[in-house]
Amino acid sequence: MNRRVLEELLAIARDPYPKLRAWKKGGERKIIGSTLADVPEELIHAAGMLPFTILGTNKPILRANTHLPDNACSQARSDLELVLTYQGDLFDGYVLPQVDDTTQHLADIWRRNASWDYFERFLLPRQVDRPSARQWLLDETLRLKRSLESFTGKEITEGKLWESIGFYNQGRQQLRLLYEMKSRHPDFITNREFFDLIKSSMWWPKEEHNCLLDTFISSIEETDLEDKGGEGIRVILSGIVWEPPEIMDILDESALKVVGDDLCTGWRYIDPDVEANGDPLRAIVDRHFKKGPFTPIYDKGNRIFENLLNLVTRNRAEGIIYLHINFNESQDYDLPDLIDNMEREGVPIFVVETEYQTTHLTGVRTRIQAFGESLAQK
Amino acid sequence: MGEQAAEKPKAKEVMKRLTKDYYGGALRAHDEGKFVAYTTAVSPVELFYAHDIIPIYPENHAVMCLTGRMMPRLSLEIEKRGYTSHLCAYARSDLGYRALQESPIGGIPDPDFLLACNAQCFTLTKWFQVLSRRYGVPVFVFDTPQYIRKDEARKNIIQYVEHQLAEMIKALEELTGRKFDHDRLREVLGYSAEASKLYKEFLDLASIKPSPISIFDALIHMAITVYLRGTKEAVDYYRLLIEEIKEEKVSKGIGVIPNERFRLYWENLPIWFKFRDHFDFLAAHNAVILTSLYTHAWSYDFDVSNPIRTLAENYTSVFSNVELEERAERALTLFRQYSLNGNIMFLNRSCKAVTFGVFELKDMLTKETGIPALVFESDMGDPRFYSEVQIRTRLEAYLETLDRMGVG
Numbered sequence: 001m002n003r004r005v006l007e008e009l010l011a012i013a014r015d016p017y018p019k020l021r022a023w024k025k026g027g028e029r030k031i032i033g034s035t036l037a038d039v040p041e042e043l044i045h046a047a048g049m050l051p052f053t054i055l056g057t058n059k060p061i062l063r064a065n066t067h068l069p070d071n072a073c074s075q076a077r078s079d080l081e082l083v084l085t086y087q088g089d090l091f092d093g094y095v096l097p098q099v100d101d102t103t104q105h106l107a108d109i110w111r112r113n114a115s116w117d118y119f120e121r122f123l124l125p126r127q128v129d130r131p132s133a134r135q136w137l138l139d140e141t142l143r144l145k146r147s148l149e150s151f152t153g154k155e156i157t158e159g160k161l162w163e164s165i166g167f168y169n170q171g172r173q174q175l176r177l178l179y180e181m182k183s184r185h186p187d188f189i190t191n192r193e194f195f196d197l198i199k200s201s202m203w204w205p206k207e208e209h210n211c212l213l214d215t216f217i218s219s220i221e222e223t224d225l226e227d228k229g230g231e232g233i234r235v236i237l238s239g240i241v242w243e244p245p246e247i248m249d250i251l252d253e254s255a256l257k258v259v260g261d262d263l264c265t266g267w268r269y270i271d272p273d274v275e276a277n278g279d280p281l282r283a284i285v286d287r288h289f290k291k292g293p294f295t296p297i298y299d300k301g302n303r304i305f306e307n308l309l310n311l312v313t314r315n316r317a318e319g320i321i322y323l324h325i326n327f328n329e330s331q332d333y334d335l336p337d338l339i340d341n342m343e344r345e346g347v348p349i350f351v352v353e354t355e356y357q358t359t360h361l362t363g364v365r366t367r368i369q370a371f372g373e374s375l376a377q378k
Numbered sequence: 379m380g381e382q383a384a385e386k387p388k389a390k391e392v393m394k395r396l397t398k399d400y401y402g403g404a405l406r407a408h409d410e411g412k413f414v415a416y417t418t419a420v421s422p423v424e425l426f427y428a429h430d431i432i433p434i435y436p437e438n439h440a441v442m443c444l445t446g447r448m449m450p451r452l453s454l455e456i457e458k459r460g461y462t463s464h465l466c467a468y469a470r471s472d473l474g475y476r477a478l479q480e481s482p483i484g485g486i487p488d489p490d491f492l493l494a495c496n497a498q499c500f501t502l503t504k505w506f507q508v509l510s511r512r513y514g515v516p517v518f519v520f521d522t523p524q525y526i527r528k529d530e531a532r533k534n535i536i537q538y539v540e541h542q543l544a545e546m547i548k549a550l551e552e553l554t555g556r557k558f559d560h561d562r563l564r565e566v567l568g569y570s571a572e573a574s575k576l577y578k579e580f581l582d583l584a585s586i587k588p589s590p591i592s593i594f595d596a597l598i599h600m601a602i603t604v605y606l607r608g609t610k611e612a613v614d615y616y617r618l619l620i621e622e623i624k625e626e627k628v629s630k631g632i633g634v635i636p637n638e639r640f641r642l643y644w645e646n647l648p649i650w651f652k653f654r655d656h657f658d659f660l661a662a663h664n665a666v667i668l669t670s671l672y673t674h675a676w677s678y679d680f681d682v683s684n685p686i687r688t689l690a691e692n693y694t695s696v697f698s699n700v701e702l703e704e705r706a707e708r709a710l711t712l713f714r715q716y717s718l719n720g721n722i723m724f725l726n727r728s729c730k731a732v733t734f735g736v737f738e739l740k741d742m743l744t745k746e747t748g749i750p751a752l753v754f755e756s757d758m759g760d761p762r763f764y765s766e767v768q769i770r771t772r773l774e775a776y777l778e779t780l781d782r783m784g785v786g
Binding site: 066067068069070071072098100101102104105106107108109112121123125126127129130131132133135136139140143146296298302327329330332333334335336337339 | 459460461462464465469496499500501503504505507508511517519521523524526528530531534535537538541542545701702703725727730731733734735736737738755
């Protein structure tokens with residue numbers, strides 16, 4: 001396989017900012033930042049700008065603490081810190097969604113304290129089990145479209161939007177193909193490498209990223225897919241994000257092979273595609289309602305639990321590793337019942353307490369290794 | 379001899395009777411073939427009253443547990459089950475009650491339906507999802523997007539919320555097997571409108587100098603509009619209450635404290651287990667907390683000519699669901715209207731929705747009023763996170779600061 005191309009993509013995932021600054025200098029290029037989750041990137045792309053999903057920073061918190069209470073989750077804190085201290089000058093504007101209390105109120109604080117030329121809210125429905133949510137999302141997506149057009153002074157035509165959708169669909173398909181290969185041949189790429197590829201796709205111009213991924217995928221040979229000495233232990237990763245990134249390294253060291261997940265920076269980003277028919281805005285909205293569950297968004301019944309069990313069954317997983325961000329209330333309310341459910345179904349589940357800026361992972365490493373060993377003994 | 383005039387009842391006694399009847403009725407509901415719905419304190423409860431469904435507020439019951447200082451025991455029980463101590467004190471108290479079956483009023487009935495409106499906060503929707511799983515009953519998440527100050531967004535938001543009201547009516551019809559009566563809704567809304575107006579009139583008594591009421595009176599008397607809004611009883615209650623206060627205090631120039639000097643604003647929910655203590659402590663320093671955006675959250679302004687529209691507008695635009703600048707403007711209106719000269723801002727670890735923007739609000743309010751703010755952290759219901767000495771010291775120091783500034 002072409003490791004040079006792989007390394008180029010991984011370098012974007014590990015630190016996208018120097019390359020993005022160079023990219024920006026190359027022309028009239030604007031970058032619009034969004035926090036998780038579900039801002040329609042295709043729309044920002046069709047407006048001629050680069051959509052960038054802000055995933056915080058693991059650098060020290062210097063300013064955000066003066067704006068936020070102590071129990072703000074570390075993801076929100078580090079998102080704000082990134083734009084106040086480290087990379088704020090890179091962004092031309094922001095589209096911030098609302099999913100819970102933190103993101104709702106963070107947006108006001110962000111708007112008042114970060115520098116920007118463009119600032120917009122994207123008020124996603126927080127219930128998706130009734131028809132009203134669909135019309136609301138369509139109205140809100142149309143409002144975002146008009147807002148972007150007003151900022152750029154250019155119309156987002158249907159043609160442009162379909163073209164952007166095409167790029168994003170292609171990127172998703174490539175990543176799903178790699179995921180399938182990983183599930184069948186867990187040794188060919190590490191967990192860290194694969195999930196870094198997803199990260200890089202959230203950060204780099206889609207057309208170029210697709211080309212690089214295409215080159216990488218085309219270079220994969222049969223010998224790359226050979227079993228290298230043990231299938232390892234197949235696990236499902238559950239949660240919202242995988243941070244700090246070293247957690248993936250720990251999974252790799254412990255021979256825990258992620259064969260499925262429900263993360264916003266994992267499967268939920270790469271599935272499904274926008275269906276290419278009809279009105280493109282409606283198609284984008286339709287895609288939203290086919291996405292996997294997301295803990296702050298209410299859906300019918302116990303969809304999160306059912307989805308997790310399906311992932312375990314479909315991927316022949318032996319257990320679940322749940323990444324719990326400290327002070328994330330959605331997860332806090334879900335966890336006790338989720339653990340009960342999984343235990344009732346006989347599915348081993350291990351909860352990793354995590355947060356951004358965590359520097360001491362020894363305890364986490366030991367516990368993940370112990371979990372892996374317990375699965376290996378079954 | 380003539381007939382003796384019947385003695386007018388005291389508002390306190392009426393409140394006791396109304397509360398007893400309300401909870402008594404709720405506990406009998408299932409035996410009487412009625413449905414019980416759990417709902418959040420800011421929610422279109424008028425639909426329930428119009429459809430003869432008893433609304434119960436787990437938050438309200440939780441407050442009773444918190445004022446009864448039951449929190450540590452209730453929270454420890456559910457912490458054993460995996461819930462963290464930094465979750466909302468109301469939720470912890472409620473889940474702890476269900477685990478231990480301990481309640482200051484003998485408990486509340488189990489629900490047939492759950493309505494979770496996220497205008498107050500999103501955490502309510504997650505708490506109610508836990509209850510939905512526990513009781514196997516549906517939860518209707520009434521989604522009110524943040525009421526941002528953009529015309530197009532506001533128009534769409536109201537349409538979305540109206541659409542959801544129609545969905546909720548349908549859900550209630552399916553639950554009960556009965557057709558919804560929109561005429562009855564108009565009647566109920568008429569009572570809500572009148573009660574809300576009277577409630578606001580009651581709160582505004584605090585603008586008088588000296589004020590006949592404090593925020594602690596507001597917190598006590600707020601209960602009736604929270605859980606009996608939509609009933610004639612609520613209207614009659616606030617009329618009686620206002621009359622009583624005017625007669626006993628306003629007409630005689632009697633203030634709730636004897637030497638009122640510092641008229642304070644309070645940001646956030648109250649510290650439920652300390653409010654008597656806080657009142658006494660502050661009164662000893664000639665200070666009284668008069669108001670908060672929190673107590674004003676129930677001063678709705680309903681337009682009964684368009685019930686669905688007015689329900690959508692009022693329940694979406696509550697203070698916790700607007701942008702920070704609008705929240706500050708509403709607070710500043712209270713500063714002016716109530717002649718406030720001090721500002722206590724409580725960082726409530728139990729309530730991110732209201733606490734998150736406190737630092738920004740502090741800057742905005744201080745800049746506009748010139749009044750410094752005291753900011754301190756604690757928990758609205760959990761004494762384990764309340765530091766008596768520290769908070770008293772800070773309150774004293776703050777009042778000394780105001781004194782040195784020549785305030786009051």
